Amino acid sequence: MRQLQALGAPPEVVKAAQAQQIESECLVLEDCWEAVQLFQVLGSQWRVVGGGFTKPRFEGIHFPSIESCLNLAVAGRKKRQKLFADIVLMSDEAARVINERIAAE
Incomplete structure (x- = not known):
């Protein structure tokens, strides 16, 4: 949301994005x-x-990009090598979860 706001997105766009966002917290060791x-950096x-x-199917992050x-x-x-x-x-794992959610729509 901060990125949308920083880019000057209208309030209604930010609000719509917030409504779609799934709130979750997790512990990262x-x-x-x-x-x-790095996974977040590669999000695009x-x-x-x-x-x-057809419904889109997420295959994974493009290896050359990684x-x-x-x-x-x-x-x-x-x-x-370890980070790769x-x-x-x-x-x-993210692709599996995303694809399950898309299939359930």
Whole structure:
């Protein structure tokens, strides 16, 4: 919501976005925090198929985008490999949940 407000979105757009937002809190362990932050950064890099006459299906975050993000943001090959695996795991699980919600609509 802060991003919409910062970009000067009209109040009715911000209110509509708030109505669609699912409120949830979760504990993120300290050693997972960097992967969660990078996962959020990659939020615009989803592979989505379908749409139009069919419901969209989220396939996951585009692997080359993950690699580019890690190469720019993270030092150390072993650390990048671990974060890559963590992000792919989160992407797969998020895609499963998103697709279940879309199918239930």
